[in-house]
Amino acid sequence: MAYIRKRNRKIFLIFMMPAVLVLFGTTIYPMLYAGYLSFRSYDLAKLFVPRVYVGWANYREILSSSEFLHTLIVTFKLMAMTLSVQLVLGVGIALLVTQRLPGMGVARTLLLIPMMISPVIVGLVWLFLYFPELGYLNYFLSFLGLGPYAWITSTDWALWAIAIADIWQWTPFVMMGTAAALTNLSPEPFEAAKLDGNSPFDVFWRVTLPQIRPVLISLMFLRAIDAFKIYDIIFVLTKGGPGDTTEVLSMFIYRQSFTFWRMGVGAAASFVSLVIIVVLITLFFKSLNRDPHQA
Amino acid sequence: MSSIELKKVVKRYGAVDVVHGIDLEIAEGEFVVLLGPSGCGKTTTLRMIAGLEDVSDGELSIGNQVVNAVAPKDRGVAMVFQNYALYPHMTVRQNMEFALRPLRLARSETDRRINETAVLLGLDELLARRPSQLSGGQRQRVAMARALVRTPDVFLFDEPLSNLDAKLRTQVRLEIGKLHKRLGTTIVYVTHDQVEAMTLADKIVIMQDGHIEQTGSPQEVYTRPRNRFVATFIGSPAMNIVPATISDGKLVGDHVSVEIPERFKKRVQAGQKVEFGIRPTEISLLDGAEQATATARVEVTEYLGDEALLDLRIGSQELIAEVPANQCPAEDAEVRLRFNPEALHIFDAETGMSLENQAR
Ligand SMILES: Nc1ncnc2c1ncn2[C@@H]1O[C@H](COP(=O)(O)OP(=O)(O)O)[C@@H](O)[C@H]1O
Ligand SMILES: [Mg+2]
Numbered sequence: 001m002a003y004i005r006k007r008n009r010k011i012f013l014i015f016m017m018p019a020v021l022v023l024f025g026t027t028i029y030p031m032l033y034a035g036y037l038s039f040r041s042y043d044l045a046k047l048f049v050p051r052v053y054v055g056w057a058n059y060r061e062i063l064s065s066s067e068f069l070h071t072l073i074v075t076f077k078l079m080a081m082t083l084s085v086q087l088v089l090g091v092g093i094a095l096l097v098t099q100r101l102p103g104m105g106v107a108r109t110l111l112l113i114p115m116m117i118s119p120v121i122v123g124l125v126w127l128f129l130y131f132p133e134l135g136y137l138n139y140f141l142s143f144l145g146l147g148p149y150a151w152i153t154s155t156d157w158a159l160w161a162i163a164i165a166d167i168w169q170w171t172p173f174v175m176m177g178t179a180a181a182l183t184n185l186s187p188e189p190f191e192a193a194k195l196d197g198n199s200p201f202d203v204f205w206r207v208t209l210p211q212i213r214p215v216l217i218s219l220m221f222l223r224a225i226d227a228f229k230i231y232d233i234i235f236v237l238t239k240g241g242p243g244d245t246t247e248v249l250s251m252f253i254y255r256q257s258f259t260f261w262r263m264g265v266g267a268a269a270s271f272v273s274l275v276i277i278v279v280l281i282t283l284f285f286k287s288l289n290r291d292p293h294q295a
Numbered sequence: 296m297s298s299i300e301l302k303k304v305v306k307r308y309g310a311v312d313v314v315h316g317i318d319l320e321i322a323e324g325e326f327v328v329l330l331g332p333s334g335c336g337k338t339t340t341l342r343m344i345a346g347l348e349d350v351s352d353g354e355l356s357i358g359n360q361v362v363n364a365v366a367p368k369d370r371g372v373a374m375v376f377q378n379y380a381l382y383p384h385m386t387v388r389q390n391m392e393f394a395l396r397p398l399r400l401a402r403s404e405t406d407r408r409i410n411e412t413a414v415l416l417g418l419d420e421l422l423a424r425r426p427s428q429l430s431g432g433q434r435q436r437v438a439m440a441r442a443l444v445r446t447p448d449v450f451l452f453d454e455p456l457s458n459l460d461a462k463l464r465t466q467v468r469l470e471i472g473k474l475h476k477r478l479g480t481t482i483v484y485v486t487h488d489q490v491e492a493m494t495l496a497d498k499i500v501i502m503q504d505g506h507i508e509q510t511g512s513p514q515e516v517y518t519r520p521r522n523r524f525v526a527t528f529i530g531s532p533a534m535n536i537v538p539a540t541i542s543d544g545k546l547v548g549d550h551v552s553v554e555i556p557e558r559f560k561k562r563v564q565a566g567q568k569v570e571f572g573i574r575p576t577e578i579s580l581l582d583g584a585e586q587a588t589a590t591a592r593v594e595v596t597e598y599l600g601d602e603a604l605l606d607l608r609i610g611s612q613e614l615i616a617e618v619p620a621n622q623c624p625a626e627d628a629e630v631r632l633r634f635n636p637e638a639l640h641i642f643d644a645e646t647g648m649s650l651e652n653q654a655r
Binding site for chain 2: 186188189191192193194195196197198199202206207210211
């Protein structure tokens with residue numbers, strides 16, 4: 001900032017003000033306010049009861065409630081389901097589209113489309129597909145003599161229904177990152193392996209995978225952070241149901257805050273979720289630094 | 296060990312031919328160098344032998360078996376790539392191990408071969424290192440070790456020394472030569488460096504624009520170049536080429552006139568347009584009263600220690616001469632020259648072909 005002369009400093013501040021205000025008003029203030037609320041009892045349903053300071057009571061309530069624990073388990077379960085499939089599918093498709101075959105460039109672009117759609121729309125698209133009586137999925141499965149399945153209303157399938165929609169939307173992301181990493185690998189070691197007669201299986205596990213491992217780790221962490229915050233698709237498809245089968249952490253926060261109007265508890269849950277994300281990110285950067293091939 | 300034979304081998308990319316039907320025979324145990332300027336199709340030819348590129352047309356045999364449709368791994372070839380192509384995440388030992396994996400050897404045999412090869416190439420101290428922890432010369436040796444450990448029938452080298460500095464290049468060049476003497480494996484070696492070609496090759500194959508210009512021993516291609524391209528490509532500084540016309544038993548050019556050597560007399564006709572070639576070392580300075588071939592002005596002298604290079608001007612023609620340093624004249628001096636008639640080459644001006652009796 002040394003280039004800003006003294007007489008320009010006022011003008012600089014005036015021009016910076018709007019951006020700073022917007023950032024403060026939309027990000028920092030709500031966060032501070034949520035922090036403030038998380039230590040209060042603030043019930044929108046009881047408007048005239050004062051917001052009294054309750055110390056760690058909200059946090060204690062959350063961390064000891066089996067309901068919160070359940071949503072945390074559902075969140076991580078869903079994360080494990082989506083991430084594992086996205087990793088396998090994403091890497092598989094990336095291996096395919098990076099082959100020098102006709103049409104692969106087009107395929108690579110078309111496959112990105114799901115990623116560009118807003119999650120709410122993705123939810124709606126899959127809602128039409130899953131719809132018990134009118135949905136396309138059961139219609140097509142009926143030709144195979146299967147179904148009808150109660151995709152989003154059965155406790156067996158609801159979480160998978162959500163996972164499938166998320167997998168559909170985010171596999172392209174993993175594919176794209178992996179494809180970029182694959183394209184960056186120098187071709188000669190693969191030619192050497194071809195001459196030596198190493199099997200494709202060996203080449204994948206021992207030559208390809210170790211070299212793209214750092215990229216895969218990054219992609220998985222980005223997906224993990226996103227999966228931890230998953231909300232829109234669930235809100236459209238199941239609203240956390242049936243029962244609490246698909247009730248993830250963000251649904252819990254939403255429900256506490258805007259169904260039960262317990263803003264203090266909701267705010268405290270948000271902060272717990274923030275802490276978990278921060279821990280995830282820290283682990284992520286630690287693992288990046290520990291990578292042996294980055295030397 | 297295997298022989299290799301190329302019959303009218305063509306490589307085509309789309310509609311463009313980059314290798315135009317080359318014929319080449321490589322005997323068992325021979326060290327053959329493909330030499331030519333960048334882009335002449337050396338790498339493409341080597342990769343066809345390896346099986347990394349398909350042969351568009353013609354027939355390629357290794358060990359008397361046509362291999363056009365044989366997978367690279369079944370050809371018994373190993374290759375050392377220009378940029379080494381080491382597996383970056385594996386140690387030196389693992390690099391060699393991975394090359395041996397398809398052979399499914401017993402553990403003890405794998406270890407024996409790795410250790411033996413490592414000792415041969417002086418890598419025994421480095422087996423636990425990764426490529427990123429090695430110098431250029433060491434990586435180069437690992438690349439050779441990885442090719443060697445499989446005991447292939449044919450070794451392919453693609454400009455293996457081009458990433459090394461000058462001193463290391465000489466050293467590794469000698470090592471490769473020794474290695475060939477010791478193992479006797481057939482080697483096809485690609486380079487654009489004529490010194491590498493001359494020092495290593497049993498047989499040099501000189502290529503240009505996807506054609507073979509000449510095949511022969513280093514001595515043959517140096518002393519009996521088949522055409523002007525080979526004559527000027529081999530030898531440093533390059534052979535001088537002087538346009539001339541045949542007249543009165545002489546080669547007459549711009550301010551030069553040379554007696555036609557006896558061996559050419561029956562091969563030329565009066566009035567024929569030719570070019571004659573003379574290597575810089577075959578031009579000498581006269582101080583006595585002998586008949587001079589030409590008189591030249593010294594434009595620049597370059598002192599090299601034992602020798603000096605003279606940039607000479609004769610009329611519109613520039614020549615380079617290499618003379619003993621103690622005979623080096625002053626710049627701008629007028630000197631009288633003699634061209635050694637025994638070392639004279641004559642080429643047809645149009646086709647560039649040598650008029651010398653050719654062995655092949
Ligand atoms: N994949 C390719 N597609 C089209 N042209 C190519 C391809 N690979 C090489 N070439 C062309 O073939 C010619 C010979 O290339 P190369 O064998 O690599 O030459 P060298 O190794 O002698 O320098 C060059 O003109 C190059 O541009
Ligand atoms: Mg090349």
